[in-house]
Amino acid sequence: xxxxxxxxxxxxxxxxxxxxxxxxxxxxxxxxxxxxxxxxxxxxxxxxxxxxxxxxxxxxxxxxxxxxxxxxxxxxxxxxxxxxxxxxxxxxxxxxxxxxxxxxxxxxxxxxxxxxxxxxxxxxxxxxxxxxxxxxxxxxxxxxxxxxxxxxxxxxxxxxxxxxxxxxxxxxxxxxxx
Amino acid sequence: xxxxxxxxxxxxxxxxxxxxxxxxxxxxxxxxxxxxxxxxxxxxxxxxxxxxxxxxxxxxxxxxxxxxxxxxxxxxxxxxxxxxxxxxxxxxxxxxxxxxxxxxxxxxxxxxxxxxxxxxxxxxxxxxxxxxxxxxxxxxxxxxxxxxxxxxxxxxxxxxxxxxxxxxxxxxxxxxxxxxxxxxxxxxxxxxxxxxxxxxxxxxxxxxxxxxxxxxxxxxxxxxxxxxxxxxxxxxxxxxxxxxxxxxxxxxxxxxxxxxxxxxxxxxxxxxxxxxxxxxxxxxxxxxxxxxxxxxxxxxxxxxxxxxxxxxxxxxxxxxxxxxxxxxxxxxxx
Numbered sequence: 001x002x003x004x005x006x007x008x009x010x011x012x013x014x015x016x017x018x019x020x021x022x023x024x025x026x027x028x029x030x031x032x033x034x035x036x037x038x039x040x041x042x043x044x045x046x047x048x049x050x051x052x053x054x055x056x057x058x059x060x061x062x063x064x065x066x067x068x069x070x071x072x073x074x075x076x077x078x079x080x081x082x083x084x085x086x087x088x089x090x091x092x093x094x095x096x097x098x099x100x101x102x103x104x105x106x107x108x109x110x111x112x113x114x115x116x117x118x119x120x121x122x123x124x125x126x127x128x129x130x131x132x133x134x135x136x137x138x139x140x141x142x143x144x145x146x147x148x149x150x151x152x153x154x155x156x157x158x159x160x161x162x163x164x165x166x167x168x169x170x171x172x173x174x175x176x177x178x
Numbered sequence: 179x180x181x182x183x184x185x186x187x188x189x190x191x192x193x194x195x196x197x198x199x200x201x202x203x204x205x206x207x208x209x210x211x212x213x214x215x216x217x218x219x220x221x222x223x224x225x226x227x228x229x230x231x232x233x234x235x236x237x238x239x240x241x242x243x244x245x246x247x248x249x250x251x252x253x254x255x256x257x258x259x260x261x262x263x264x265x266x267x268x269x270x271x272x273x274x275x276x277x278x279x280x281x282x283x284x285x286x287x288x289x290x291x292x293x294x295x296x297x298x299x300x301x302x303x304x305x306x307x308x309x310x311x312x313x314x315x316x317x318x319x320x321x322x323x324x325x326x327x328x329x330x331x332x333x334x335x336x337x338x339x340x341x342x343x344x345x346x347x348x349x350x351x352x353x354x355x356x357x358x359x360x361x362x363x364x365x366x367x368x369x370x371x372x373x374x375x376x377x378x379x380x381x382x383x384x385x386x387x388x389x390x391x392x393x394x395x396x397x398x399x400x401x402x403x404x405x406x407x408x409x410x411x412x413x414x415x416x417x418x419x420x421x422x423x424x425x426x427x428x429x430x431x432x433x434x435x436x437x438x439x440x441x442x443x444x445x446x447x448x449x450x451x452x453x454x455x456x457x458x459x460x461x462x463x464x465x466x467x468x469x470x471x472x473x474x475x476x477x478x479x480x481x482x483x484x485x486x487x488x489x490x491x492x493x494x495x496x497x498x499x500x501x502x503x504x505x506x507x508x509x510x511x512x
Contacts, residue, residue: 005210005211008210009207009210012210016198016202016203017194017195017196017197017198018194018196020196020198021192021193021196031337034202035337038206038209041206041209042210042213045213106184107185107188107189108192110185125182125185125189126193153182156181157181
Protein backbone atom coordinates (compact mmCIF):
# COMPACT_ATOMS: atom_id res chain seq x y z
CA UNK A 1 0.00 0.00 0.00
CA UNK A 2 2.74 2.43 0.92
CA UNK A 3 4.61 1.55 -2.26
CA UNK A 4 1.41 2.15 -4.22
CA UNK A 5 1.06 5.53 -2.51
CA UNK A 6 4.52 6.55 -3.65
CA UNK A 7 3.87 5.35 -7.19
CA UNK A 8 0.56 7.20 -7.29
CA UNK A 9 2.14 10.41 -6.00
CA UNK A 10 4.92 10.14 -8.56
CA UNK A 11 2.45 9.78 -11.41
CA UNK A 12 0.22 12.48 -9.97
CA UNK A 13 3.13 14.90 -9.81
CA UNK A 14 3.53 14.64 -13.57
CA UNK A 15 -0.16 15.22 -14.21
CA UNK A 16 -1.32 17.68 -11.58
CA UNK A 17 -0.64 20.85 -13.56
CA UNK A 18 -2.40 19.40 -16.58
CA UNK A 19 -5.35 18.46 -14.43
CA UNK A 20 -5.70 21.98 -13.12
CA UNK A 21 -5.54 23.41 -16.60
CA UNK A 22 -8.17 20.96 -17.83
CA UNK A 23 -10.37 21.69 -14.81
CA UNK A 24 -10.25 25.40 -15.58
CA UNK A 25 -11.66 24.63 -19.00
CA UNK A 26 -14.63 22.81 -17.54
CA UNK A 27 -15.70 24.95 -14.58
CA UNK A 28 -15.89 28.64 -14.02
CA UNK A 29 -13.93 29.70 -10.98
CA UNK A 30 -10.43 28.92 -9.86
CA UNK A 31 -11.73 27.59 -6.52
CA UNK A 32 -14.04 25.22 -8.31
CA UNK A 33 -11.27 24.07 -10.61
CA UNK A 34 -8.98 23.35 -7.68
CA UNK A 35 -11.79 21.57 -5.86
CA UNK A 36 -12.33 19.47 -8.96
CA UNK A 37 -8.64 18.55 -9.11
CA UNK A 38 -8.77 17.44 -5.48
CA UNK A 39 -11.94 15.41 -6.08
CA UNK A 40 -10.43 13.72 -9.12
CA UNK A 41 -7.20 13.03 -7.27
CA UNK A 42 -8.99 11.30 -4.42
CA UNK A 43 -11.23 9.34 -6.80
CA UNK A 44 -8.18 8.24 -8.77
CA UNK A 45 -6.35 7.28 -5.61
CA UNK A 46 -9.30 5.19 -4.46
CA UNK A 47 -9.52 3.42 -7.81
CA UNK A 48 -5.78 3.24 -8.47
CA UNK A 49 -5.76 -0.54 -8.32
CA UNK A 50 -8.08 -0.57 -11.34
CA UNK A 51 -5.66 1.36 -13.54
CA UNK A 52 -4.77 -0.80 -16.52
CA UNK A 53 -2.03 -0.35 -19.09
CA UNK A 54 0.89 0.82 -17.02
CA UNK A 55 2.14 4.23 -15.99
CA UNK A 56 1.71 5.80 -19.43
CA UNK A 57 -2.05 5.29 -19.24
CA UNK A 58 -2.28 7.21 -15.95
CA UNK A 59 -2.64 10.65 -17.59
CA UNK A 60 -5.59 9.89 -19.87
CA UNK A 61 -7.16 7.83 -17.09
CA UNK A 62 -7.10 10.49 -14.40
CA UNK A 63 -8.18 13.16 -16.89
CA UNK A 64 -11.21 11.06 -17.73
CA UNK A 65 -11.94 10.77 -14.02
CA UNK A 66 -11.74 14.54 -13.71
CA UNK A 67 -14.17 14.94 -16.60
CA UNK A 68 -16.57 12.49 -14.97
CA UNK A 69 -16.37 14.34 -11.67
CA UNK A 70 -17.00 17.61 -13.49
CA UNK A 71 -19.92 16.05 -15.31
CA UNK A 72 -21.55 14.84 -12.10
CA UNK A 73 -21.01 18.14 -10.41
CA UNK A 74 -22.18 20.29 -13.28
CA UNK A 75 -25.14 18.10 -14.07
CA UNK A 76 -26.30 18.49 -10.50
CA UNK A 77 -26.01 22.24 -10.88
CA UNK A 78 -27.34 22.18 -14.46
CA UNK A 79 -24.25 24.08 -15.43
CA UNK A 80 -23.28 22.48 -18.71
CA UNK A 81 -24.32 25.59 -20.56
CA UNK A 82 -26.90 25.21 -23.27
CA UNK A 83 -26.33 27.38 -26.28
CA UNK A 84 -28.89 28.55 -28.76
CA UNK A 85 -28.33 26.38 -31.75
CA UNK A 86 -27.04 27.67 -35.04
CA UNK A 87 -29.90 28.71 -37.27
CA UNK A 88 -28.09 27.34 -40.27
CA UNK A 89 -24.90 25.47 -40.93
CA UNK A 90 -22.01 27.76 -41.63
CA UNK A 91 -19.05 27.02 -43.85
CA UNK A 92 -16.34 24.82 -42.44
CA UNK A 93 -13.95 27.03 -40.47
CA UNK A 94 -10.90 25.90 -42.44
CA UNK A 95 -8.61 27.08 -43.78
CA UNK A 96 -8.38 30.11 -41.57
CA UNK A 97 -6.28 32.18 -39.23
CA UNK A 98 -4.91 29.12 -37.51
CA UNK A 99 -2.66 28.80 -40.51
CA UNK A 100 -1.18 32.19 -39.87
CA UNK A 101 -1.12 32.26 -36.06
CA UNK A 102 1.32 30.85 -33.58
CA UNK A 103 -0.28 27.48 -32.89
CA UNK A 104 0.96 27.59 -29.35
CA UNK A 105 -1.69 30.24 -28.70
CA UNK A 106 -4.57 28.07 -29.81
CA UNK A 107 -5.54 26.63 -26.45
CA UNK A 108 -4.88 29.88 -24.63
CA UNK A 109 -7.48 31.41 -26.91
CA UNK A 110 -9.86 28.50 -26.32
CA UNK A 111 -9.54 29.19 -22.61
CA UNK A 112 -10.82 32.72 -23.23
CA UNK A 113 -13.99 31.60 -25.04
CA UNK A 114 -17.45 31.58 -23.47
CA UNK A 115 -17.92 28.65 -21.05
CA UNK A 116 -20.15 26.65 -23.37
CA UNK A 117 -17.66 26.88 -26.24
CA UNK A 118 -14.71 26.25 -23.98
CA UNK A 119 -16.30 23.16 -22.41
CA UNK A 120 -17.31 21.51 -25.65
CA UNK A 121 -13.90 22.05 -27.26
CA UNK A 122 -12.11 20.78 -24.17
CA UNK A 123 -14.25 17.68 -23.96
CA UNK A 124 -13.87 16.93 -27.65
CA UNK A 125 -10.23 17.81 -28.27
CA UNK A 126 -8.52 17.72 -24.87
CA UNK A 127 -9.91 14.41 -23.65
CA UNK A 128 -11.09 12.98 -26.99
CA UNK A 129 -14.67 12.47 -25.94
CA UNK A 130 -16.70 11.02 -28.82
CA UNK A 131 -19.63 12.96 -30.22
CA UNK A 132 -22.02 10.26 -29.01
CA UNK A 133 -20.61 10.53 -25.48
CA UNK A 134 -20.86 14.29 -25.62
CA UNK A 135 -24.47 13.98 -26.69
CA UNK A 136 -25.22 11.80 -23.70
CA UNK A 137 -23.38 14.15 -21.38
CA UNK A 138 -25.09 17.26 -22.67
CA UNK A 139 -28.40 15.45 -23.13
CA UNK A 140 -28.84 16.67 -26.67
CA UNK A 141 -28.91 14.87 -30.05
CA UNK A 142 -25.61 14.14 -31.77
CA UNK A 143 -26.47 16.60 -34.52
CA UNK A 144 -26.76 19.32 -31.92
CA UNK A 145 -23.34 18.43 -30.54
CA UNK A 146 -21.85 18.72 -34.00
CA UNK A 147 -23.40 22.10 -34.58
CA UNK A 148 -22.28 23.23 -31.15
CA UNK A 149 -18.73 22.16 -31.91
CA UNK A 150 -18.96 23.98 -35.19
CA UNK A 151 -20.09 27.17 -33.47
CA UNK A 152 -17.32 26.86 -30.92
CA UNK A 153 -14.72 26.48 -33.66
CA UNK A 154 -16.21 29.50 -35.44
CA UNK A 155 -15.98 31.51 -32.25
CA UNK A 156 -12.36 30.45 -31.88
CA UNK A 157 -11.67 31.36 -35.46
CA UNK A 158 -13.15 34.83 -35.00
CA UNK A 159 -11.08 35.31 -31.91
CA UNK A 160 -7.93 34.27 -33.70
CA UNK A 161 -8.72 36.52 -36.66
CA UNK A 162 -8.86 39.48 -34.33
CA UNK A 163 -5.45 38.54 -32.95
CA UNK A 164 -3.53 37.94 -36.14
CA UNK A 165 -2.68 41.55 -37.05
CA UNK A 166 -1.58 42.38 -33.50
CA UNK A 167 0.61 39.37 -33.28
CA UNK A 168 2.07 39.92 -36.71
CA UNK A 169 2.87 43.49 -35.70
CA UNK A 170 4.41 42.40 -32.41
CA UNK A 171 6.61 39.87 -34.08
CA UNK A 172 7.64 42.15 -36.91
CA UNK A 173 5.49 40.35 -39.37
CA UNK A 174 6.85 36.86 -38.55
CA UNK A 175 4.19 34.30 -37.87
CA UNK A 176 4.29 30.61 -37.24
CA UNK A 177 2.42 28.57 -39.80
CA UNK A 178 0.56 25.46 -38.81
CA UNK B 179 -9.85 19.91 -40.51
CA UNK B 180 -6.86 22.09 -39.73
CA UNK B 181 -8.33 23.46 -36.56
CA UNK B 182 -9.09 20.08 -35.08
CA UNK B 183 -5.69 18.68 -35.92
CA UNK B 184 -4.00 21.77 -34.55
CA UNK B 185 -5.99 21.55 -31.33
CA UNK B 186 -5.06 17.90 -30.87
CA UNK B 187 -1.44 18.45 -31.84
CA UNK B 188 -0.92 21.25 -29.36
CA UNK B 189 -2.96 20.07 -26.39
CA UNK B 190 -0.27 18.15 -24.53
CA UNK B 191 2.21 20.98 -24.79
CA UNK B 192 -0.38 23.46 -23.62
CA UNK B 193 -1.49 21.29 -20.70
CA UNK B 194 2.11 20.71 -19.68
CA UNK B 195 2.77 24.44 -19.40
CA UNK B 196 0.88 24.55 -16.11
CA UNK B 197 3.13 24.00 -13.12
CA UNK B 198 1.44 23.81 -9.76
CA UNK B 199 2.84 26.04 -7.04
CA UNK B 200 4.75 24.08 -4.43
CA UNK B 201 2.14 24.67 -1.75
CA UNK B 202 -0.67 23.33 -3.94
CA UNK B 203 1.37 20.32 -4.89
CA UNK B 204 2.01 19.73 -1.20
CA UNK B 205 -1.71 20.04 -0.50
CA UNK B 206 -2.48 17.28 -2.96
CA UNK B 207 0.15 15.07 -1.42
CA UNK B 208 -1.24 15.67 2.07
CA UNK B 209 -4.72 14.93 0.75
CA UNK B 210 -3.61 11.64 -0.77
CA UNK B 211 -1.64 10.53 2.27
CA UNK B 212 -4.52 11.42 4.59
CA UNK B 213 -6.95 9.50 2.40
CA UNK B 214 -4.51 6.61 2.42
CA UNK B 215 -4.62 6.52 6.18
CA UNK B 216 -8.43 6.72 6.14
CA UNK B 217 -8.68 3.90 3.60
CA UNK B 218 -6.41 1.73 5.68
CA UNK B 219 -8.41 2.46 8.83
CA UNK B 220 -11.70 1.72 7.07
CA UNK B 221 -10.32 -1.54 5.74
CA UNK B 222 -9.31 -2.44 9.24
CA UNK B 223 -12.83 -1.70 10.47
CA UNK B 224 -14.35 -3.70 7.63
CA UNK B 225 -12.02 -6.53 8.37
CA UNK B 226 -13.20 -6.45 11.95
CA UNK B 227 -16.79 -6.57 10.70
CA UNK B 228 -15.95 -9.39 8.34
CA UNK B 229 -14.34 -11.39 11.07
CA UNK B 230 -17.36 -10.78 13.26
CA UNK B 231 -19.43 -12.14 10.36
CA UNK B 232 -17.28 -15.26 10.40
CA UNK B 233 -18.13 -15.75 14.01
CA UNK B 234 -21.80 -15.41 13.22
CA UNK B 235 -21.57 -18.25 10.75
CA UNK B 236 -20.86 -16.62 7.40
CA UNK B 237 -18.42 -18.86 5.61
CA UNK B 238 -15.11 -17.41 4.56
CA UNK B 239 -11.85 -19.26 4.32
CA UNK B 240 -10.89 -21.57 7.11
CA UNK B 241 -7.89 -19.42 7.77
CA UNK B 242 -10.00 -16.43 8.70
CA UNK B 243 -12.20 -18.65 10.75
CA UNK B 244 -9.09 -19.50 12.68
CA UNK B 245 -8.45 -15.83 13.24
CA UNK B 246 -12.04 -15.34 14.25
CA UNK B 247 -11.80 -18.02 16.80
CA UNK B 248 -8.88 -16.09 18.27
CA UNK B 249 -6.98 -19.21 19.12
CA UNK B 250 -4.19 -18.15 21.43
CA UNK B 251 -0.77 -18.94 20.10
CA UNK B 252 -2.05 -20.44 16.87
CA UNK B 253 -2.20 -17.62 14.38
CA UNK B 254 -4.62 -17.73 11.50
CA UNK B 255 -3.67 -17.91 7.86
CA UNK B 256 -4.97 -14.72 6.32
CA UNK B 257 -6.17 -14.81 2.73
CA UNK B 258 -5.27 -11.82 0.62
CA UNK B 259 -8.77 -11.44 -0.82
CA UNK B 260 -11.81 -11.44 1.38
CA UNK B 261 -15.39 -11.41 0.15
CA UNK B 262 -17.69 -9.60 2.49
CA UNK B 263 -21.46 -9.64 2.16
CA UNK B 264 -23.07 -6.38 3.16
CA UNK B 265 -26.70 -6.95 3.93
CA UNK B 266 -29.52 -4.96 2.46
CA UNK B 267 -30.21 -2.01 4.72
CA UNK B 268 -26.62 -1.52 5.84
CA UNK B 269 -25.79 2.20 6.06
CA UNK B 270 -22.89 3.71 4.15
CA UNK B 271 -21.61 7.14 3.22
CA UNK B 272 -21.14 8.63 -0.21
CA UNK B 273 -19.91 12.00 -1.39
CA UNK B 274 -22.21 14.48 -3.08
CA UNK B 275 -23.80 16.20 -0.11
CA UNK B 276 -24.25 19.94 0.26
CA UNK B 277 -21.37 22.32 -0.40
CA UNK B 278 -22.28 25.40 1.62
CA UNK B 279 -20.59 28.64 0.64
CA UNK B 280 -19.03 30.59 3.51
CA UNK B 281 -17.59 33.49 1.56
CA UNK B 282 -19.88 36.20 2.96
CA UNK B 283 -22.53 36.17 5.70
CA UNK B 284 -25.97 35.87 4.17
CA UNK B 285 -24.72 33.75 1.28
CA UNK B 286 -27.36 31.25 0.20
CA UNK B 287 -26.60 27.71 -0.94
CA UNK B 288 -29.29 25.51 -2.48
CA UNK B 289 -29.26 21.75 -2.16
CA UNK B 290 -31.90 20.40 -4.52
CA UNK B 291 -35.21 22.20 -4.71
CA UNK B 292 -36.44 21.90 -1.14
CA UNK B 293 -33.42 22.52 1.04
CA UNK B 294 -31.22 25.57 1.30
CA UNK B 295 -28.75 27.05 3.72
CA UNK B 296 -27.82 30.60 4.62
CA UNK B 297 -24.45 31.33 6.11
CA UNK B 298 -24.73 33.35 9.33
CA UNK B 299 -21.05 33.83 10.05
CA UNK B 300 -18.05 32.34 11.78
CA UNK B 301 -16.16 33.07 14.99
CA UNK B 302 -12.95 31.89 16.57
CA UNK B 303 -13.34 30.53 20.07
CA UNK B 304 -10.49 29.02 22.07
CA UNK B 305 -8.62 27.97 18.92
CA UNK B 306 -11.73 26.55 17.32
CA UNK B 307 -13.45 28.01 14.29
CA UNK B 308 -17.19 27.93 14.78
CA UNK B 309 -19.43 28.30 11.73
CA UNK B 310 -23.19 28.82 11.98
CA UNK B 311 -25.59 28.20 9.13
CA UNK B 312 -29.38 28.51 8.93
CA UNK B 313 -31.39 25.59 7.55
CA UNK B 314 -34.41 26.34 5.37
CA UNK B 315 -36.80 24.58 3.05
CA UNK B 316 -39.47 21.98 3.53
CA UNK B 317 -40.76 20.75 6.88
CA UNK B 318 -38.26 17.91 6.71
CA UNK B 319 -35.28 20.19 6.08
CA UNK B 320 -33.81 20.00 9.57
CA UNK B 321 -34.50 16.28 9.82
CA UNK B 322 -32.76 15.70 6.48
CA UNK B 323 -29.69 17.58 7.64
CA UNK B 324 -29.61 15.51 10.82
CA UNK B 325 -30.20 12.15 9.19
CA UNK B 326 -28.95 12.28 5.62
CA UNK B 327 -25.60 14.01 5.90
CA UNK B 328 -22.37 13.13 7.64
CA UNK B 329 -18.59 13.47 7.45
CA UNK B 330 -18.72 17.24 7.53
CA UNK B 331 -15.58 19.15 6.61
CA UNK B 332 -14.71 22.83 6.53
CA UNK B 333 -12.67 23.76 3.46
CA UNK B 334 -10.39 26.75 3.84
CA UNK B 335 -9.31 29.23 1.19
CA UNK B 336 -6.14 27.20 0.63
CA UNK B 337 -8.34 24.27 -0.37
CA UNK B 338 -7.51 22.21 2.68
CA UNK B 339 -10.20 20.09 4.34
CA UNK B 340 -10.66 20.26 8.12
CA UNK B 341 -12.77 17.58 9.74
CA UNK B 342 -15.68 19.28 11.50
CA UNK B 343 -18.05 18.42 14.30
CA UNK B 344 -21.63 19.45 13.66
CA UNK B 345 -24.57 20.11 15.93
CA UNK B 346 -28.07 20.86 14.64
CA UNK B 347 -30.41 22.93 16.78
CA UNK B 348 -33.76 21.66 15.54
CA UNK B 349 -35.75 24.37 17.33
CA UNK B 350 -33.86 27.25 15.76
CA UNK B 351 -33.09 25.38 12.51
CA UNK B 352 -29.44 26.31 12.89
CA UNK B 353 -26.43 24.14 12.16
CA UNK B 354 -23.22 24.80 14.07
CA UNK B 355 -19.96 23.33 12.79
CA UNK B 356 -16.61 23.63 14.50
CA UNK B 357 -13.09 22.58 13.67
CA UNK B 358 -9.59 23.37 14.83
CA UNK B 359 -7.44 26.06 13.25
CA UNK B 360 -9.38 27.02 10.15
CA UNK B 361 -8.08 30.47 9.44
CA UNK B 362 -10.23 31.33 6.45
CA UNK B 363 -13.22 29.00 6.09
CA UNK B 364 -14.58 28.99 2.55
CA UNK B 365 -16.98 26.05 2.29
CA UNK B 366 -18.74 23.57 4.53
CA UNK B 367 -19.22 20.17 2.88
CA UNK B 368 -20.83 16.90 3.83
CA UNK B 369 -21.31 13.42 2.46
CA UNK B 370 -24.69 11.77 2.04
CA UNK B 371 -25.81 8.96 4.25
CA UNK B 372 -27.50 6.14 2.44
CA UNK B 373 -28.19 2.43 2.82
CA UNK B 374 -27.58 -0.62 0.68
CA UNK B 375 -30.82 -0.93 -1.22
CA UNK B 376 -32.60 -3.72 -3.09
CA UNK B 377 -30.29 -6.62 -2.38
CA UNK B 378 -27.18 -7.73 -0.57
CA UNK B 379 -23.93 -6.38 -1.94
CA UNK B 380 -20.74 -8.39 -2.22
CA UNK B 381 -17.60 -6.46 -1.43
CA UNK B 382 -14.16 -7.81 -2.27
CA UNK B 383 -11.44 -6.61 0.01
CA UNK B 384 -7.80 -7.04 -0.80
CA UNK B 385 -5.41 -6.81 2.06
CA UNK B 386 -1.89 -5.72 1.18
CA UNK B 387 0.91 -6.57 3.54
CA UNK B 388 1.09 -4.38 6.58
CA UNK B 389 -2.61 -3.65 6.92
CA UNK B 390 -3.76 -3.87 10.49
CA UNK B 391 -6.79 -6.02 11.12
CA UNK B 392 -8.76 -5.37 14.25
CA UNK B 393 -11.50 -7.51 15.60
CA UNK B 394 -13.73 -6.29 18.37
CA UNK B 395 -13.95 -8.45 21.43
CA UNK B 396 -15.91 -7.91 24.60
CA UNK B 397 -14.22 -7.57 27.89
CA UNK B 398 -12.18 -4.38 27.90
CA UNK B 399 -11.06 -2.72 31.11
CA UNK B 400 -13.56 -1.20 33.52
CA UNK B 401 -12.01 1.42 35.79
CA UNK B 402 -13.80 2.54 38.90
CA UNK B 403 -13.49 6.31 39.40
CA UNK B 404 -15.80 7.03 42.31
CA UNK B 405 -12.98 7.78 44.75
CA UNK B 406 -9.48 9.17 44.30
CA UNK B 407 -6.82 6.50 44.80
CA UNK B 408 -9.17 3.68 43.83
CA UNK B 409 -7.36 0.98 41.88
CA UNK B 410 -8.95 -1.31 39.27
CA UNK B 411 -7.24 -4.23 37.61
CA UNK B 412 -7.74 -5.86 34.24
CA UNK B 413 -5.57 -8.88 33.66
CA UNK B 414 -2.03 -7.76 34.38
CA UNK B 415 -2.94 -4.11 33.90
CA UNK B 416 -3.99 -1.77 36.65
CA UNK B 417 -5.48 1.72 36.66
CA UNK B 418 -5.54 4.07 39.64
CA UNK B 419 -7.92 7.02 39.61
CA UNK B 420 -6.14 10.22 40.60
CA UNK B 421 -8.90 12.83 40.46
CA UNK B 422 -10.50 15.20 38.01
CA UNK B 423 -10.04 18.79 36.98
CA UNK B 424 -12.70 20.93 35.38
CA UNK B 425 -11.74 23.20 32.46
CA UNK B 426 -13.87 25.70 30.53
CA UNK B 427 -16.16 23.22 28.85
CA UNK B 428 -14.59 19.87 29.45
CA UNK B 429 -13.37 17.64 32.26
CA UNK B 430 -10.01 15.92 32.51
CA UNK B 431 -9.49 12.81 34.63
CA UNK B 432 -6.03 11.71 35.66
CA UNK B 433 -5.05 8.08 36.20
CA UNK B 434 -1.90 6.23 37.14
CA UNK B 435 -0.96 3.16 35.12
CA UNK B 436 2.13 0.89 35.06
CA UNK B 437 5.06 3.03 33.92
CA UNK B 438 6.35 0.88 31.08
CA UNK B 439 6.24 1.48 27.35
CA UNK B 440 4.45 -1.79 26.67
CA UNK B 441 1.48 -0.74 28.82
CA UNK B 442 1.22 2.60 27.03
CA UNK B 443 1.29 0.79 23.69
CA UNK B 444 -1.39 -1.66 24.76
CA UNK B 445 -3.69 1.10 25.99
CA UNK B 446 -3.45 2.96 22.72
CA UNK B 447 -3.54 -0.07 20.44
CA UNK B 448 -5.65 -2.74 22.06
CA UNK B 449 -8.51 -0.63 23.38
CA UNK B 450 -10.91 1.79 21.78
CA UNK B 451 -14.37 3.30 22.14
CA UNK B 452 -13.55 4.70 25.56
CA UNK B 453 -16.55 6.05 27.49
CA UNK B 454 -17.10 7.51 30.94
CA UNK B 455 -20.27 6.70 32.82
CA UNK B 456 -21.27 9.83 34.74
CA UNK B 457 -23.00 10.17 38.07
CA UNK B 458 -25.98 11.53 36.12
CA UNK B 459 -26.33 8.13 34.42
CA UNK B 460 -25.18 9.42 31.03
CA UNK B 461 -22.44 7.87 28.95
CA UNK B 462 -19.82 10.34 27.70
CA UNK B 463 -17.47 9.50 24.80
CA UNK B 464 -13.92 9.96 26.05
CA UNK B 465 -10.56 10.74 24.55
CA UNK B 466 -7.67 8.92 26.17
CA UNK B 467 -4.11 10.17 26.00
CA UNK B 468 -0.97 8.42 27.11
CA UNK B 469 1.94 10.81 27.06
CA UNK B 470 5.24 9.10 26.34
CA UNK B 471 7.03 11.93 28.14
CA UNK B 472 5.15 11.13 31.33
CA UNK B 473 5.30 7.36 31.82
CA UNK B 474 2.78 5.95 34.24
CA UNK B 475 0.20 8.64 33.55
CA UNK B 476 -2.95 8.54 31.50
CA UNK B 477 -5.49 11.33 30.97
CA UNK B 478 -9.09 11.03 29.95
CA UNK B 479 -11.04 13.94 28.54
CA UNK B 480 -14.81 14.30 28.15
CA UNK B 481 -16.95 17.25 27.09
CA UNK B 482 -18.87 19.02 29.84
CA UNK B 483 -18.73 19.00 33.63
CA UNK B 484 -18.81 15.30 34.45
CA UNK B 485 -18.62 13.57 37.82
CA UNK B 486 -17.44 10.08 36.94
CA UNK B 487 -18.53 6.67 38.11
CA UNK B 488 -16.39 4.51 35.88
CA UNK B 489 -14.38 4.40 32.69
CA UNK B 490 -14.55 1.55 30.25
CA UNK B 491 -13.24 0.59 26.84
CA UNK B 492 -13.67 -2.09 24.24
CA UNK B 493 -10.91 -4.54 23.58
CA UNK B 494 -9.72 -5.36 20.12
CA UNK B 495 -7.60 -8.15 18.79
CA UNK B 496 -5.01 -6.78 16.44
CA UNK B 497 -3.12 -8.61 13.75
CA UNK B 498 -1.02 -7.67 10.77
CA UNK B 499 -1.53 -9.02 7.27
CA UNK B 500 1.81 -10.66 6.53
CA UNK B 501 4.05 -9.65 3.64
CA UNK B 502 3.60 -11.73 0.46
CA UNK B 503 6.42 -14.10 1.28
CA UNK B 504 4.72 -14.88 4.55
CA UNK B 505 1.33 -15.74 3.11
CA UNK B 506 0.30 -18.99 4.66
CA UNK B 507 2.31 -18.32 7.77
CA UNK B 508 0.69 -17.52 11.08
CA UNK B 509 -0.22 -13.90 11.62
CA UNK B 510 1.70 -12.29 14.40
CA UNK B 511 -0.57 -11.51 17.28
CA UNK B 512 0.07 -8.45 19.34
